[in-house]
Amino acid sequence: MLQRACPVCNGTKQTVIQNIKMNVPEDYHLPVQYDVVACADCGMVYADTAASMEDYDWYYTHCNFYGDDSKDDNSERYDWMEELLEKYLTKDSVMLELGAGNGRYAIALKRNGYARITATDPSGEIVERLQKAGVNAYVTNIYADPASDEQGKYDAVFLFEVAEHLLLPQRGIANIAALLRMGGYFMLSVPDYSLIAEDTCNIPNYFNLEHINYFSEDSLDTLMAQYQLKRVDQKRLGADLIQVYKKTTEELMRKRDEKTEAAVRQYLSRQQERQAQIEAKVGQLQKQEKELFILGTGSYVMSLLATTALGDCKILGFVDNNRIKQGREMYGRLIYAPEYLLDKHGTVVICSMLYSTQIKKQLEDMHTENEIVIL
Numbered sequence: 001m002l003q004r005a006c007p008v009c010n011g012t013k014q015t016v017i018q019n020i021k022m023n024v025p026e027d028y029h030l031p032v033q034y035d036v037v038a039c040a041d042c043g044m045v046y047a048d049t050a051a052s053m054e055d056y057d058w059y060y061t062h063c064n065f066y067g068d069d070s071k072d073d074n075s076e077r078y079d080w081m082e083e084l085l086e087k088y089l090t091k092d093s094v095m096l097e098l099g100a101g102n103g104r105y106a107i108a109l110k111r112n113g114y115a116r117i118t119a120t121d122p123s124g125e126i127v128e129r130l131q132k133a134g135v136n137a138y139v140t141n142i143y144a145d146p147a148s149d150e151q152g153k154y155d156a157v158f159l160f161e162v163a164e165h166l167l168l169p170q171r172g173i174a175n176i177a178a179l180l181r182m183g184g185y186f187m188l189s190v191p192d193y194s195l196i197a198e199d200t201c202n203i204p205n206y207f208n209l210e211h212i213n214y215f216s217e218d219s220l221d222t223l224m225a226q227y228q229l230k231r232v233d234q235k236r237l238g239a240d241l242i243q244v245y246k247k248t249t250e251e252l253m254r255k256r257d258e259k260t261e262a263a264v265r266q267y268l269s270r271q272q273e274r275q276a277q278i279e280a281k282v283g284q285l286q287k288q289e290k291e292l293f294i295l296g297t298g299s300y301v302m303s304l305l306a307t308t309a310l311g312d313c314k315i316l317g318f319v320d321n322n323r324i325k326q327g328r329e330m331y332g333r334l335i336y337a338p339e340y341l342l343d344k345h346g347t348v349v350i351c352s353m354l355y356s357t358q359i360k361k362q363l364e365d366m367h368t369e370n371e372i373v374i375l
């Protein structure tokens with residue numbers, strides 16, 4: 001039974017592509033599975049999750065791990081955006097960034113002379129961090145109705161790496177349209193799921209607790225058209241897509257997304273072999289009764305615990321490089337910093353989809369005596 005209407009067109013007829021299972025820690029307050037579905041009306045692919053707005057509010061307020069920017073390279077990302085900024089805005093433009101996350105964009109904008117940037121985020125910790133960096137920032141949620149003195153105020157609104165997370169993107173985009181002055185610009189970035197067919201990264205990189213809308217350039221246009229936001233520019237960095245919309249009075253066309261469902265199906269089918277390899281590797285660890293330290297506490301681990309025998313192995317503890325996670329509990333066990341491993345004996349299982357090579361090197365440089373396995 002359908003849990004969530006299409007986030008782009010409100011359609012209620014879907015085809016199921018694949019079920020995604022995760023072993024979600026109880027204190028995250030989010031469901032342990034959803035179906036990836038395609039909307040029969042507009043072609044949008046999305047997670048048919050049973051989570052409510054309250055669930056996600058709770059999650060992003062209490063389980064927000066984006067504040068640790070220790071491993072992020074900010075400069076490339078900002079450079080990616082800069083050309084578009086110069087084309088459409090000036091240093092005097094009145095700008096707002098919603099869902100500022102680790103604050104890298106807002107801080108970079110401020111540093112580059114865009115003095116009138118305001119940033120918001122649902123997390124108080126993040127807002128505090130932005131304020132310390134000299135950015136005008138306050139706590140709010142994209143779904144909160146804009147105050148009357150905010151409406152029509154902004155020359156530009158930014159939404160970077162957020163739209164794929166929104167349970168109700170229509171409500172968020174309606175608010176953004178209200179915040180913009182007529183002729184103002186809305187810039188957003190998302191991963192483009194119509195390009196993932198050949199990608200080799202594991203499933204939880206694309207289908208996890210947080211990524212629940214699988215946009216393409218077409219589905220974004222259809223969403224924005226409902227709020228008189230017309231696309232004027234586009235830029236790509238790998239599978240990441242940045243699009244620029246202008247607030248207009250024109251009636252805009254909606255376009256069916258004809259590409260994403262096929263791309264997602266191809267990607268998921270290619271992942272079957274990879275999944276079988278991982279299951280075999282975990283099976284070995286279980287059979288040899290190895291005592292494990294799991295390095296990584298993100299969506300990949302949640303997926304492995306739900307889809308392989310990892311949960312039946314002897315897990316001695318969890319380790320993570322993210323400073324915000326260290327000291328928290330997961331599955332009733334404390335999360336440690338990597339240094340914890342220095343005087344421990346066991347097999348370290350690296351469960352990181354994007355950084356496993358770097359983490360392996362980090363462990364080797366630490367000269368731990370532990371055997372290292374990458375999943």
Ligand SMILES: [Zn+2]
Binds near residue numbers: 007010011043044
């Ligand atoms: Zn739809």
